[in-house]
Amino acid sequence: MRLTLGMGAVAAVSVMAAGMIRFPPAKPTSTDVVTEPAAPQAQTVEVHHIVQYLHLKPGQQAPLGATVIDANAPAPRVVVSHVAAPPGPAPTPRVIVKTHQSGHP
Amino acid sequence: MIGGVGVTELDRRSRCGPSMGGRLEIHIACPPESVDRAQRDADLVWQRVEAWAARLTRFDAASDLSRLNAGRACRVSLRPTLAAVLAWADRAGEISDGIVDVGMLDARLAAEAGADRGPDADTGDRATLEQRGWHLERHPRGAWLQRTAALHLDLDGVAKGWLADRALARLGRHRGAIVDADGDIALHAGREVEWLVGVADPREPDAPDLATFRVGGEGMAVTSGIATSGTTVHRWRHQDGATAHHLIDPRTRRPALTDVVQATVLASSARAAEVYAKSAVIVGSQEGFGLLERARVDAAVLLLGSGEVLALPQTLRWLA
Numbered sequence: 001m002r003l004t005l006g007m008g009a010v011a012a013v014s015v016m017a018a019g020m021i022r023f024p025p026a027k028p029t030s031t032d033v034v035t036e037p038a039a040p041q042a043q044t045v046e047v048h049h050i051v052q053y054l055h056l057k058p059g060q061q062a063p064l065g066a067t068v069i070d071a072n073a074p075a076p077r078v079v080v081s082h083v084a085a086p087p088g089p090a091p092t093p094r095v096i097v098k099t100h101q102s103g104h105p
Numbered sequence: 106m107i108g109g110v111g112v113t114e115l116d117r118r119s120r121c122g123p124s125m126g127g128r129l130e131i132h133i134a135c136p137p138e139s140v141d142r143a144q145r146d147a148d149l150v151w152q153r154v155e156a157w158a159a160r161l162t163r164f165d166a167a168s169d170l171s172r173l174n175a176g177r178a179c180r181v182s183l184r185p186t187l188a189a190v191l192a193w194a195d196r197a198g199e200i201s202d203g204i205v206d207v208g209m210l211d212a213r214l215a216a217e218a219g220a221d222r223g224p225d226a227d228t229g230d231r232a233t234l235e236q237r238g239w240h241l242e243r244h245p246r247g248a249w250l251q252r253t254a255a256l257h258l259d260l261d262g263v264a265k266g267w268l269a270d271r272a273l274a275r276l277g278r279h280r281g282a283i284v285d286a287d288g289d290i291a292l293h294a295g296r297e298v299e300w301l302v303g304v305a306d307p308r309e310p311d312a313p314d315l316a317t318f319r320v321g322g323e324g325m326a327v328t329s330g331i332a333t334s335g336t337t338v339h340r341w342r343h344q345d346g347a348t349a350h351h352l353i354d355p356r357t358r359r360p361a362l363t364d365v366v367q368a369t370v371l372a373s374s375a376r377a378a379e380v381y382a383k384s385a386v387i388v389g390s391q392e393g394f395g396l397l398e399r400a401r402v403d404a405a406v407l408l409l410g411s412g413e414v415l416a417l418p419q420t421l422r423w424l425a
Contacts, residue, residue, distance in 0.1 A: 096132060096283075096300075096301070097130055097132070097283055097285045097290060097300075097302055097303070098288075098302065098303040098304070098305045099285075099288050099289070099302055099303070099304055099331045099333040100288040100304075100305035100307070100333050101288060101305075101307060101334060101335040101337065101338040101339075101367060102126075102127050102261075102262055102287040102333075102338070
């Protein structure tokens with residue numbers, strides 16, 4: 001059984017090793033898990049791989065606050081990107097087209 | 106002014122409106138002295154896309170595709186446009202490991218009607234991947250299609266991606282151009298042009314975009330394609346409460362059971378992006394990310410049913 005810990009150990013690994021990135025849908029400047037401080041330079045991209053699961057031996061109890069997931073479930077992908085805002089006024093994106101599912105009403 | 110890095114003041118000419126059951130947009134970046142030529146080209150390409158689409162739609166009984174589907178002959182001569190799109194459909198099947206299959210029209214219509222036309226979903230039917238029921242032989246004026254009599258084709262997004270690329274190729278003399286075939290986008294950015302393309306969030310019409318891609322603006326010419334596929338637009342609820350959508354898994358001939366709500370892919374062309382986006386939705390995020398990595402797409406953003414937005418690592422390079 002694997003045990004997911006909300007405040008597990010933090011280990012920074014490369015993006016390529018992790019395989020994919022999860023980023024917040026609205027503002028790309030916040031995360032909901034532990035992160036390190038943003039580097040000072042503009043457009044800095046930091047990626048943190050949060051190791052937050054371990055295996056329980058038979059008879060062991062899950063610690064308070066832990067989330068127990070099924071042993072056969074895929075390993076959680078918990079890589080979080082943190083994109084620092086560039087200095088100065090925020091640029092105004094000039095999006096003129098959007099990609100979307102076709103045939104929308 | 107197009108983008109923010111140009112040394113030349115550029116203007117833009119566009120032609121936008123309803124087409125292909127959705128919306129077609131053509132945008133051309135040009136210097137002020139070329140705006141008339143750009144507008145003429147936008148109008149000409151619009152007419153060409155309309156003409157091509159008229160041959161490929163299944164919603165017009167007079168189209169080449171509808172007449173093909175209505176016929177029973179097992180060997181049929183195809184005109185060049187339909188032959189070219191089916192040649193691409195053939196390739197699309199190869200690069201998607203058989204997941205993108207234009208021979209799923211009957212299964213799609215069955216899903217829409219709430220009828221069960223597929224094999225046991227638990228066991229699947231891998232044989233359908235190898236026995237898709239059609240074969241193409243090109244000839245100088247088109248192609249011969251060899252098929253099973255029961256085969257009916259639905260070109261759908263495969264045709265839209267092809268149309269976008271074909272149309273963009275006619276705009277190559279301009280500094281930059283976009284052909285947006287109802288969400289499947291082919292775009293060219295010359296050295297001084299930068300295009301920003303939003304990825305629509307399907308959950309709320311006015312929600313902020315899931316991401317914004319930046320194409321161009323790095324001092325070198327770029328030609329790319331961006332396409333989105335998903336399960337939320339063509340979706341039906343039947344009387345028994347069951348829901349279905351239009352993306353058919355050829356392994357089961359039923360709507361794909363997937364954790365991916367929407368996938369957007371940036372690739373070398375709109376037609377390739379469309380194939381990989383659709384494949385990622387059909388096979389789900391686990392298998393889909395593997396497929397996208399093997400395909401070496403430039404970027405991919407997946408919205409899952411859980412609300413998570415996942416992306417391939419190389420996507421960061423393309424985000425605005």
